[in-house]
Amino acid sequence: MSGGFPRRIVCLTEETTETLYLLGEQHRIVGISxxxxxxxxxxxEKALVSAFLSAKFDKIDELKPDLVLAFSDLQADLTRELIRRGHAVFTFNQRSVEEIFEMISTLARLVQAEARGERLIAELREGLKKVEQAAARLPRRPRVFFEEWADPLISGIRWVEELVVIAGGDPVFPELSGKAAAKDRIVTAEAVAERAPELVLASWCGRKVDVEKIRERPGWATIPAVLNGQIREIKSADILQPGPAALTDGLKQIHNAVVLAAGNPQHGMEA
Structure with missing residues (x-):
């Protein structure tokens, strides 16, 4: 590090890379996911050095990073090996909208870009406010099931559920959002059917969503979302990375889908 601030950063997930670019600090990045x-x-522009659960450790060594940025306990094995190899590692663990803002603020401080970080957070908060105001004009709040994996069915990831609420919907499994581990957010197809979602949003973590497969699940034929054709895919890069993308493009896609499910297409946001 020069002057106490990192100059050669490896980002093991996308959201820190995106944030550093938005802060104008991309010159510090040497490796990305x-x-x-x-x-x-x-x-x-940058070397590709990792997947989510694996990494090219020798390649990272060659880049001589002075800081590696990771995410959550899911990357614990990667960070353990990197620390063993002598690298400095900072692991974020943001799970909510507010924690995403905290991640941005912390990262901005790490690269001596506090003022730009504050401006970015203010811009993102203003975007959330505009969507929330548009959602307030909807005549009703449709019930929403967000599906982050298909087999087993996993739902309730916290920042997405919070964005669904901001966008004008009501999550059908609000009790799950406080559970961080995916294994604790597994639901059954029968439980989903009982809660009768009016909108199904699906993002299968890197896999293309099969809408027909969702539609044909046993017991789902009478779910309002299926009956009314309200099954929408949101690409995982837009919503499952807890960073700026989720608060912007991801939120807009959720809101537009909620608007259609509520029967008011004139209130949608521009892409």
Missing amino acids: GYTVRPPEARR
């Missing part, structure tokens, strides 16, 4: 799609130029 192979799953990174935001911003698109990152894949052309």
Whole structure:
């Protein structure tokens, strides 16, 4: 590090890469996750050094990072090996909308960009406020089931459930949002049918959503979302990365889907 601030950063997940670019600090990045799609130029400019649960440790060594940024206990094995190899590692664990803002603020401080971090957070908060105001004009709040995995069915990831509420919907499994581990948020197809969602949002973590497969699940034929054709895919890069993308493009897609489910297409947001 120079002057106490990192100059050679490896980002093991996309949201820190995206945030550093938005802060104008992309010159500090030397390596990124192979799953990174935001911003698109990152894949052309930076070395690809990891998946989500695996990494090219020798390649990271060659890059000589002075800081590696990771996410959650899911990357604990990666961070353990990187620490064993002598690398400095900072692991974020943001699970809510407010914690995403905290991640942005912390990262901005790490790279001496506090003022730009504050401006970015203010812009993102203003975007949330506009969507919330648009949602308040809807005549009703449709029941929403967000599906982050198909087999087993997993739902209730906290920041997404919070965004559903901001967008004007009511999550059908609100009790799950406080559970961090995916294994604690597994639901049955029967339980989903009982809660009768009017909108199904699906994002299968890197896999293309099969809407027909969802529609044909046993017992789902009478679910309002299925009856009314309200099954929508949101790409995982837009919603399952707990960072700026989820608060912008992800939220807009949720809101537009909620608007359609509520029967008021004129209140949708521009993409």
